[in-house]
Amino acid sequence: MKNIFKIAILSLGIVNIVSSCSNDFVDREFEQSVIQSDLKSLQEVQSFVRGAYASMRASTYYGRDFTAYGEVRSDEMFSNGRSGYFQTVRTYTMTSSDAYARDTYNQIYTMIAKTNIVIGTDVSKLNGTAQDLQKAEYYQGQAYALRAQGFFDLLRLYGQKYTGGTLGVVTPLKYDPKALKARSTITETEAQIEADFNKALSTMTSRSSFDTPSNKTELSIDALKVLMSRYYLYKGDYAKVRTLISEVYSKYNVVARDLYQPSFDYTLRGAAPNSIFELEVGTDSSLSTSSYNQVLSVNGYYNLVALASSYNLYATNDIRKSLISYLSAANGTKYYFLSAGSKGKYLNRTGADNIKMVRYEEALLNGAEAELQPGGDPAKALEYYNSIIKNRGLSEVSSVDLDMIKVERRKELLGEGFRQWDLLRWGNTSFKPAAVSANLLAFPIPRQETDIAGTPVVANPGYDN
Structure with missing residues (x-):
């Protein structure tokens, strides 16, 4: 694997913190062929960790799509096809060029690349006080945790655990945009996730004064x-x-x-x-x-809809039932929304x-x-x-x-x-519809990845690459 940098330029340099009440981040781009130089200060370490958070909140990751994937293919919600959102995911008709598979894959690995830069930093060589170096270790612990979560999310989406196969995902452990790396097995991927989580916990606990x-x-x-x-x-x-x-x-x-x-x-x-x-x-x-709210809301695209069976689980006096609204279609169908008017879990239409x-x-x-x-x-x-x-x-x-x-x-x-x-x-x-192969429970490995010259990454069965 070439850490997806042939496709998506990783915004590195230093992830600058904009001085604002929302603590937003802005990334400076650089060419994907350039190897990132060593981080030199606590501030740079913090910036890269915050940049990883910024990657996670993108609409192609936790800002919308990854969350929606857990609902579109389930027995509690569905995509009604409005505005075309999540159609290929819902109908199990994804191909190796599918935008959902490609964009989420890229976004998660971009986040992991940022954590790898932090993890690969020799904290003892940073400029700063002894306390700065200790705090940098704490943030390094956060980077291990975020990398573990990224590998876990990739494994659930692209791994073969639920398809009967043995392959997990590519698990790059250092930032190297020129590297080619094969997929780990499911067992190896899980072991890496657990190792990263445990490293995160031990590191953050040892520097708990910064927690x-x-x-x-x-x-x-x-x-x-x-x-x-x-x-x-x-x-x-x-x-x-x-x-x-x-x-x-x-x-x-x-x-x-x-x-x-x-x-x-x-x-x-x-x-x-x-x-x-x-x-x-x-x-x-x-x-x-591009927010999750927009695909949930009757005031937005109202694409993700709860099934009546979900709505009917709630007792009348359950506060959660009062947050679900429904509209009746001309054919008598009722569509249940998690956001409508002044009700719902997600009301802020600005995202x-x-x-x-x-x-x-x-x-x-x-x-x-x-x-x-x-x-x-x-x-x-x-x-x-x-x-x-x-x-x-x-x-x-x-x-x-x-x-x-x-x-x-x-x-x-x-x-x-x-x-x-x-x-x-x-x-x-x-x-899952009975006619759909269990192979399709895993997303396709993007063609952009399997088409890289000399790549050892293999595709998931059931797709066109």
Whole structure:
């Protein structure tokens, strides 16, 4: 693999921080054939980490598309084809030249390239005080965490775990735009993800004096632990999930019923009591019509629509039901929207809402699921579960089982990009049309990648490259 730089110029140099209330970033471009020189200061290390966050918030990654992929192919939402969004994803008709497969692939590897520059920096040689060097190590830990998350996202989209194959994804561990690297196996990819997460945790913990969990727009140790729990749920390593969530438990609060909708809004960005990690957007770097809100909203493209079966899961007094609106088509069909008028999870039509990466409710649901597995504590699962539902207008229960947790994940996390990945890790592929080959559960490796001269990267079966 040539780190995608034959196609996308990685904006490097120094990722400058614009002096504004939204802490936006601007990238300076340079030629893809140039090897980046060593970083020289704490400020440069911080800038590259913030540049990685900027890459993550793009519309081709967490700003829209990656989140939508988890919903388009699921049993809770669908793409109605309006304005042409996600048609090839929804219908399993992607080719190796598909823009969704190509652009998300490029964007994730661009983010990883920025983290690799930070990871490859010899912190001991930076200019600055001893405290500066220690803080740079902390940010290096963040870079390991972001790289792990990028590899995990790539593995879920392009790896063959759910298709019966053995290949994972390319896992570049240093910045080298001229390198050619083959795909790792699934086992090797998972091992690298775990190694990166563990390195991140040990590094950030060793420099925990620089950890500021009150700053929700930078990855904290708590946020890292929840991301790790997300990965270990995918792996089925429930003991690790239990440990990680127990270390975060009670540090945050389930958002109260009346604050449920505002907790997603721009006006409460970073201030909601259930927020653990957000990608900062703001007005200066608004995603505008390229935002996730636009494909969800009846006031936008209203492309992603919840199924009636999702809407009907909610009790009448559940605050979450009141945030879903519906319109009736001429043929009597009802379309259910997560954003319409003054209701919905995503109301800011300018696309300026922060992107909610880690919410406390997800942490509790991860923990509850793990506690109901062999070796867990059902009483803890019940405590986690009740702390959510009592804040949604529902009565507490005296017992909980895995089926209840699965339904609650669907209700609490509707539209947030989790559903397809939950179904796949539970072994449920019923959302896939029977006539569609299991090979197509994995996205195609972009033709731009497999066409590079001398590349060892091989395509996924079922596609045209």
